[in-house]
Amino acid sequence: MLIIDVINDFNFPEAPLLLKTSAPIADKIVGLKKRAKEADIPIIYVNDNFGQWQSDKQRLVEYCSAQAGGNFVKALQPDEDDYFVIKPKHSGFFSTPLSTLLNELGIQTLILCGVAGNICVLFTANDAYMRGFTLYAPSDCSASNIKEDNERAFLLMEKTLNADITPSEELDLQVIIEHAEKDKQKTMF
Amino acid sequence: MLIIDVINDFNFPEAPLLLKTSAPIADKIVGLKKRAKEADIPIIYVNDNFGQWQSDKQRLVEYCSAQAGGNFVKALQPDEDDYFVIKPKHSGFFSTPLSTLLNELGIQTLILCGVAGNICVLFTANDAYMRGFTLYAPSDCSASNIKEDNERAFLLMEKTLNADITPSEELDLQVIIEHAEKDKQKTMF
Amino acid sequence: MLIIDVINDFNFPEAPLLLKTSAPIADKIVGLKKRAKEADIPIIYVNDNFGQWQSDKQRLVEYCSAQAGGNFVKALQPDEDDYFVIKPKHSGFFSTPLSTLLNELGIQTLILCGVAGNICVLFTANDAYMRGFTLYAPSDCSASNIKEDNERAFLLMEKTLNADITPSEELDLQVIIEHAEKDKQKTMF
Amino acid sequence: MLIIDVINDFNFPEAPLLLKTSAPIADKIVGLKKRAKEADIPIIYVNDNFGQWQSDKQRLVEYCSAQAGGNFVKALQPDEDDYFVIKPKHSGFFSTPLSTLLNELGIQTLILCGVAGNICVLFTANDAYMRGFTLYAPSDCSASNIKEDNERAFLLMEKTLNADITPSEELDLQVIIEHAEKDKQKTMF
Numbered sequence: 001m002l003i004i005d006v007i008n009d010f011n012f013p014e015a016p017l018l019l020k021t022s023a024p025i026a027d028k029i030v031g032l033k034k035r036a037k038e039a040d041i042p043i044i045y046v047n048d049n050f051g052q053w054q055s056d057k058q059r060l061v062e063y064c065s066a067q068a069g070g071n072f073v074k075a076l077q078p079d080e081d082d083y084f085v086i087k088p089k090h091s092g093f094f095s096t097p098l099s100t101l102l103n104e105l106g107i108q109t110l111i112l113c114g115v116a117g118n119i120c121v122l123f124t125a126n127d128a129y130m131r132g133f134t135l136y137a138p139s140d141c142s143a144s145n146i147k148e149d150n151e152r153a154f155l156l157m158e159k160t161l162n163a164d165i166t167p168s169e170e171l172d173l174q175v176i177i178e179h180a181e182k183d184k185q186k187t188m189f
Numbered sequence: 190m191l192i193i194d195v196i197n198d199f200n201f202p203e204a205p206l207l208l209k210t211s212a213p214i215a216d217k218i219v220g221l222k223k224r225a226k227e228a229d230i231p232i233i234y235v236n237d238n239f240g241q242w243q244s245d246k247q248r249l250v251e252y253c254s255a256q257a258g259g260n261f262v263k264a265l266q267p268d269e270d271d272y273f274v275i276k277p278k279h280s281g282f283f284s285t286p287l288s289t290l291l292n293e294l295g296i297q298t299l300i301l302c303g304v305a306g307n308i309c310v311l312f313t314a315n316d317a318y319m320r321g322f323t324l325y326a327p328s329d330c331s332a333s334n335i336k337e338d339n340e341r342a343f344l345l346m347e348k349t350l351n352a353d354i355t356p357s358e359e360l361d362l363q364v365i366i367e368h369a370e371k372d373k374q375k376t377m378f
Numbered sequence: 379m380l381i382i383d384v385i386n387d388f389n390f391p392e393a394p395l396l397l398k399t400s401a402p403i404a405d406k407i408v409g410l411k412k413r414a415k416e417a418d419i420p421i422i423y424v425n426d427n428f429g430q431w432q433s434d435k436q437r438l439v440e441y442c443s444a445q446a447g448g449n450f451v452k453a454l455q456p457d458e459d460d461y462f463v464i465k466p467k468h469s470g471f472f473s474t475p476l477s478t479l480l481n482e483l484g485i486q487t488l489i490l491c492g493v494a495g496n497i498c499v500l501f502t503a504n505d506a507y508m509r510g511f512t513l514y515a516p517s518d519c520s521a522s523n524i525k526e527d528n529e530r531a532f533l534l535m536e537k538t539l540n541a542d543i544t545p546s547e548e549l550d551l552q553v554i555i556e557h558a559e560k561d562k563q564k565t566m567f
Numbered sequence: 568m569l570i571i572d573v574i575n576d577f578n579f580p581e582a583p584l585l586l587k588t589s590a591p592i593a594d595k596i597v598g599l600k601k602r603a604k605e606a607d608i609p610i611i612y613v614n615d616n617f618g619q620w621q622s623d624k625q626r627l628v629e630y631c632s633a634q635a636g637g638n639f640v641k642a643l644q645p646d647e648d649d650y651f652v653i654k655p656k657h658s659g660f661f662s663t664p665l666s667t668l669l670n671e672l673g674i675q676t677l678i679l680c681g682v683a684g685n686i687c688v689l690f691t692a693n694d695a696y697m698r699g700f701t702l703y704a705p706s707d708c709s710a711s712n713i714k715e716d717n718e719r720a721f722l723l724m725e726k727t728l729n730a731d732i733t734p735s736e737e738l739d740l741q742v743i744i745e746h747a748e749k750d751k752q753k754t755m756f
Contacts, residue, residue, distance in 0.1 A: 056623065057623040088667045097662040
């Protein structure tokens with residue numbers, strides 16, 4: 001499960017818009033993350049460095065917690081044992097070790113959450129699709145500045161990337177895990 | 190100017206749809222390519238290998254000319270001096286030498302044309318945007334299987350990637366070249 | 379089996395040196411390639427574009443056959459069914475679709491041949507090692523401008539990259555294939 | 568200036584060898600780093616994650632300081648304002664944001680230091696050379712498990728990658744900076 005850009009400084013012109021549309025998704029992501037951890041699905045934060053090139057997760061979380069979206073950030077902060085991949089651009093795969101990590105973990109199926117749905121989530125989804133990943137993008141776990149842009153991005157993920165955009169509470173994680181195991185075998189034999 | 194996937198075997202379930210929506214764009218691309226060559230803008234074909242891994246441009250053009258979209262392919266075939274980059278996946282930047290070529294040519298501004306607008310053109314545009322390119326995607330030089338999907342993709346390129354989607358005949362190539370030169374200087378000083 | 383930069387224009391200052399050291403390896407590569415094809419090992423040419431960006435294999439072979447190393451090139455020219463990957467820089471993995479092709483073919487073991495041993499073969503070996511490939515680099519199937527440089531590169535491949543540098547005629551391809559199959563299973567379970 | 572893998576847990580079979588050969592280079596790197604900072608040359612640590620995927624620089628430094636090479640690590644620990652790029656494999660460019668960072672900083676010349684000279688330093692040098700960087704690899708600022716392997720790697724960097732391997736104290740940083748500025752202009756005009 002990839003959680004994208006939720007450790008955010010919300011320090012850009014349209015941030016107030018995004019903070020408003022994002023508020024409802026925090027609980028949804030927290031709930032899905034809890035269920036995923038219980039099912040032993042690895043949690044991987046994929047997060048912008050916001051210009052901080054020291055690769056210091058702790059400092060990044062502290063810094064973002066003190067900004068406009070502090071409540072959002074605190075609700076979604078990573079646990080000690082979560083993976084944390086810092087990205088410099090929009091896609092989680094661009095100029096990052098994400099491919100290498102997923103390869104080491106033997107992962108070929110991804111659940112995508114986070115902000116903004118029409119930018120970093122969409123770009124990461126595109127790159128994942130090109131690399132052959134099966135995608136879930138629960139429609140209630142992402143938000144964009146403008147609601148229509150978010151919907152357009154999710155339509156595109158569904159139609160072009162074959163992403164399953166079922167809302168989080170309707171997702172049956174055991175079924176996803178079983179499908180993921182079967183996919184893996186299909187790849188190999 | 191990138192011309193994407195026009196050397197195409199149109200050999201997939203929705204190909205008849207794409208052939209129909211694509212027919213009107215051939216003349217537009219040919220016209221824009223002619224003007225671009227007169228203005229000394231490099232022409233770079235970025236084309237799927239359609240499973241042919243021999244990197245043999247000539248064979249690829251011959252093969253596609255003999256398929257369902259033969260007329261489209263023949264109208265748009267590359268000249269001897271056009272660049273030709275073969276891509277194995279959707280984005281022209283993924284697993285190809287396109288970055289290296291653009292870097293050698295000192296190019297930081299791209300004009301994108303081709304099919305399908307909501308897949309290979311959009312994915313290439315995303316990757317270009319992440320690498321800092323300025324984008325033009327003339328709305329009359331791309332097509333998708335379904336008209337609404339094409340429009341959705343162009344809206345996304347315009348809003349998310351700051352792409353200029355002015356139709357080809359209204360594009361003033363001299364102005365684009367001047368902007369491109371200025372951008373380059375901005376990058377360096 | 380990767381055959382590196384043998385379709386070569388030998389058009390650089392030290393080319394006469396390389397032509398001389400390379401002459402004896404042509405027969406060795408031809409012999410190994412023949413045995414590999416009989417054993418259904420895919421043959422993949424990985425070749426510099428020598429500044430020709432049209433991705434036209436046929437033209438590249440014709441051009442190089444007419445240069446100083448024509449005999450070498452003709453002896454080693456690719457068959458119709460060999461894979462052919464064009465690279466713009468030294469490593470076969472940099473800015474090329476090689477990873478994607480190997481992934482599609484399910485290949486995790488490589489036999490490396492070609493020129494120059496201390497540059498393009500070594501760089502490709504490094505990149506392959508980082509991506510987890512098991513390496514064979516038969517010491518009689520590569521050459522460098524200067525013999526000592528070639529030996530130094532092979533020592534490095536052997537010690538740092540765990541490459542097996544046994545000469546080609548002593549290689550038991552069936553054993554290599556069996557090891558490759560076992561490796562694959564190890565990766566998955 | 569890239570400082571490679573000095574925040575190291577020295578937790579591998581040959582580590583005692585490397586600790587012994589590395590001891591003398593700590594002072595040299597510290598001295599060169601001090602002079603580089605005075606000359607406003609950016610300091611970029613490029614460091615293995617040693618299997619820790621939380622991107623937490625602070626925790627990584629603490630962990631390595633408590634291992635066998637604690638003194639070495641403490642002598643070389645990063646300052647608050649140094650860049651810190653975490654890499655999962657041998658080359659600093661593989662699966663990391665290093666390219667993106669260097670691009671943002673407008674850097675085209677690199678000074679390489681660290682361990683091991685014949686592995687991570689050499690692999691990073693290869694990748695840098697392919698991307699067109701001008702290289703300095705002061706011979707007294709790197710060490711390998713075995714002295715001869717280190718010398719072989721430095722010979723290769725000098726001969727194949729055109730690296731300047733002058734010892735650190737003989738390097739004139741002002742001259743390097745002037746050359747770097749001139750290179751940049753050459754690239755553009």
